[in-house]
Amino acid sequence: MRPNDRQYLKSHEWCKIDGDVATIGISDYAVEHLSDLVFLDLPAVGSTVSAGEPFGEIESVKAVSDIYSPVSGEIVEVNEALPDDLDTLKADAFEAGWMIRVKVSSTAPDLMDGPGYDQHLAAEQG
Amino acid sequence: MSRSDGASLRVVRSGALSPALNLAIDDVLLTQGVGTTVRTYRWEPAGLSIGRFQDPKWFADVAGTHQLVRRSTGGGAIYHGDELTFSVAFDARVGWDTDETYVRIHDAILRALASIGARSQRVPADAPAPSPRAQKNAWCFAVAGRHDLVAPDGRKLLGSAQRRVRRPRDRILLHGSLVLGRPQATPFVAAVADQVAVDEIRARLDDAVIDELATSLEPGSHASERPLTSTELAEAAARARRFELAEGANTL
Numbered sequence: 001m002r003p004n005d006r007q008y009l010k011s012h013e014w015c016k017i018d019g020d021v022a023t024i025g026i027s028d029y030a031v032e033h034l035s036d037l038v039f040l041d042l043p044a045v046g047s048t049v050s051a052g053e054p055f056g057e058i059e060s061v062k063a064v065s066d067i068y069s070p071v072s073g074e075i076v077e078v079n080e081a082l083p084d085d086l087d088t089l090k091a092d093a094f095e096a097g098w099m100i101r102v103k104v105s106s107t108a109p110d111l112m113d114g115p116g117y118d119q120h121l122a123a124e125q126g
Numbered sequence: 127m128s129r130s131d132g133a134s135l136r137v138v139r140s141g142a143l144s145p146a147l148n149l150a151i152d153d154v155l156l157t158q159g160v161g162t163t164v165r166t167y168r169w170e171p172a173g174l175s176i177g178r179f180q181d182p183k184w185f186a187d188v189a190g191t192h193q194l195v196r197r198s199t200g201g202g203a204i205y206h207g208d209e210l211t212f213s214v215a216f217d218a219r220v221g222w223d224t225d226e227t228y229v230r231i232h233d234a235i236l237r238a239l240a241s242i243g244a245r246s247q248r249v250p251a252d253a254p255a256p257s258p259r260a261q262k263n264a265w266c267f268a269v270a271g272r273h274d275l276v277a278p279d280g281r282k283l284l285g286s287a288q289r290r291v292r293r294p295r296d297r298i299l300l301h302g303s304l305v306l307g308r309p310q311a312t313p314f315v316a317a318v319a320d321q322v323a324v325d326e327i328r329a330r331l332d333d334a335v336i337d338e339l340a341t342s343l344e345p346g347s348h349a350s351e352r353p354l355t356s357t358e359l360a361e362a363a364a365r366a367r368r369f370e371l372a373e374g375a376n377t378l
Contacts, residue, residue: 011292033223036255038200039179052293057178061255061273062201063224063288064178125220 002027003094004114007070007107009052014094015070015111022071022102026058028093029121034060037086042099048074049100051108056099067099070108077101135344137336137351138165145173145193145206149369150362151354153198155215156299157291158361162216164339164349166332173206174311177261177287182371184263188311194371199287199301202266208307210328212335216343218296224288225251228273231300234342235284236275238334239304242327244318246275246283267305267315277316304335 002008006016012030015022031037039059049055054066055075078100082088089097112120136159140151148167155163172192176182177200185194185203192205214231222230232248239246253272266285270276275284286302306324308317318324318331340349354362 011296035224038261041179059177059179059200061224061228061288062177062199062286063290064198064200065290066292068293 007111008117140167142168142170146366150365169206201287202264205311207309213301234338281316
């Protein structure tokens with residue numbers, strides 16, 4: 001069971017909204033699925049993200065994947081230490097492994113709650 | 127479109143194109159393509175491609191006449207001279223995670239090589255991956271890691287990398303380089319020319335790579351050659367700039 005205090009995209013990102021700020025990361029399933037994480041690229045504070053559009057990239061086993069934003073808005077904080085400590089992402093994808101915080105202007109229309117995301121994972125794994 | 131409905135498999139033989147355009151075409155087939163495409167291509171002029179997270183400054187002084195480009199895929203730098211390059215772009219599917227995709231595609235290439243008399247073997251899946259941080263300034267072919275195809279002498283024969291996008295469709299691109307003749311810039315690579323006279327097998331190897339990839343990706347499907355459309359070429363031309371690197375620049 002994934003935490004139900006936040007919402008998820010099918011592409012395995014989560015966002016936890018507190019007031020008008022969303023904390024965004026990727027799920028434990030995504031981390032496990034990517035296996036050997038090598039590089040992570042995150043945007044800078046002050047840049048904007050759009051719901052459903054990529055905001056970062058992550059590399060594992062010579063495979064690069066886009067990371068998509070569940071919300072639109074301006075980035076107010078970035079987990080600057082994370083790209084140099086990807087073990088944190090492996091150990092705690094839902095808390096210490098957060099990636100960016102965004103002042104939210106709108107959210108993606110296709111966000112799922114925790115149980116909905118669990119169902120999606122079951123389907124994706126066949 | 128399900129995979130069991132006899133969906134056709136598209137084959138694109140691009141011939142020799144510029145490095146940036148080659149990468150842009152793969153990007154178009156990944157992000158705008160539908161179904162499964164197998165593509166073969168070559169490089170004119172020669173290319174030096176670095177992985178998405180590599181620093182171009184390490185490769186600024188490499189001798190030779192080539193265009194420096196940054197791939198959207200991972201891994202290390204490759205000098206693209208006399209080689210057969212292939213790409214596959216397809217909808218993500220259950221069971222084909224990153225590792226399994228390498229295994230299946232590399233085994234197809236292994237069979238294609240065997241058909242023209244070149245021996246290779248795949249490094250087992252439980253072998254360690256190359257040291258992550260060392261990849262920042264590394265040549266792709268310098269060290270063989272898990273899933274890589276190696277020649278009988280243990281040197282790496284196939285370099286490949288992947289990219290996955292999940293929107294608008296969940297799709298995977300894998301492209302790979304089979305070195306035919308060894309480039310001066312990377313004298314440590316294994317080359318098909320070490321085992322067979324490449325001028326006699328170029329066309330046959332091209333066909334074998336396409337056939338084996340088609341069989342692996344879409345068994346039982348009908349493969350048909352469908353060249354890039356003018357719309358796709360125009361889109362690729364517009365994206366090509368994104369892959370070009372001036373020395374020391376980071377344009378992605």
